Amino acid sequence: MRVISGLWRWRGNPLCRASDLAEAWVALTALLLIVSVAPLIGVLVGGAAQGTLQRSVREQHESRHRVTATVVRALERSPLAVDPEGASGEDVRRRVLAAWTGPDGSRHEAAVLVAVDDPDGGDRFALWTDARGRAVARPLDSATATTHAVLAGTGTAVAAAASVEVARRIVVWRLVRRRYARLEREWERAGPDWGRTGAGS
Incomplete structure (x- = not known):
């Protein structure tokens, strides 16, 4: 929610830099992916694991x-x-x-x-x-198989969310580095004349 309000606040603000807006959009995208896509991936992986494990339970009970x-x-x-x-x-x-x-x-x-x-x-x-x-x-029992499937789905969802967060941090880190590099270039241009009389200030 804070990300959305931050985006709205930057809208039309003359002090807003392009990198600020990009950082806010990256944060919003990451939040949406963590809230919606990561759980969906976890459910899909957990469902696939459940099907495979329950099939293994049936096979083991038939063969043992x-x-x-x-x-x-x-x-x-x-x-x-x-x-x-x-x-x-x-x-x-x-x-x-x-x-x-x-x-x-x-x-x-x-x-x-x-x-x-x-x-x-x-x-x-x-x-x-x-x-x-x-x-x-x-043989493996059905309840244990279900527990393993739930753990697999939960672990996958957490791993997917962590991957999104790592990607967001990398993008933000690169944006901040680019921002500081631009600031250094501007400072080098203005630095030698800073505070001098008649230097255009």
């Missing part, structure tokens, strides 16, 4: 299968075994040797991480596998 595995025996405790997809990021997991039957009926036995405090032989837990029964990460 939840089976029940049985703990054969606990393996060494790993203090760094933390579930990165856990709600708090602090869901400690234990490494165990587990056995399970894949969706195709094949038998498997391998070391996996489980969210069980003190696993004993015979404990059962859910495990995600591919079609051949190999252990895989759990």
Whole structure:
């Protein structure tokens, strides 16, 4: 609003330089781009990311299968075994040797991480596998995909707004440099005769 009132105030003002008017128009254009175009770009990118991620969610849920595995025996405790997809990021997991039957009926036995405090032989837990029964990460859920899409859209909108502001600052910086260069040239012309009697003042 201040930019618009500034433009109106400069209208018809004899003290208004062309660079002042250009600077005001650049500021108004940047403001309009930040308010309208940057959010639109964010919405478009967020929508595209949402479509891609939701498609990935569907594909993962079709290709990954939840089976029940049985703990054969606990393996060494790993203090760094933390579930990165856990709600708090602090869901400690234990490494165990587990056995399970894949969706195709094949038998498997391998070391996996489980969210069980003190696993004993015979404990059962859910495990995600591919079609051949190999252990895989759990599929992405729809809510997490939506969160990622919102973050992508927001980040893009902020980046677009920042780019517009950087461009505005560069243009204003060049206008100010040109203004000072013109002022120096004028001063060099008037400087030697400044204050002298009969110098045309």
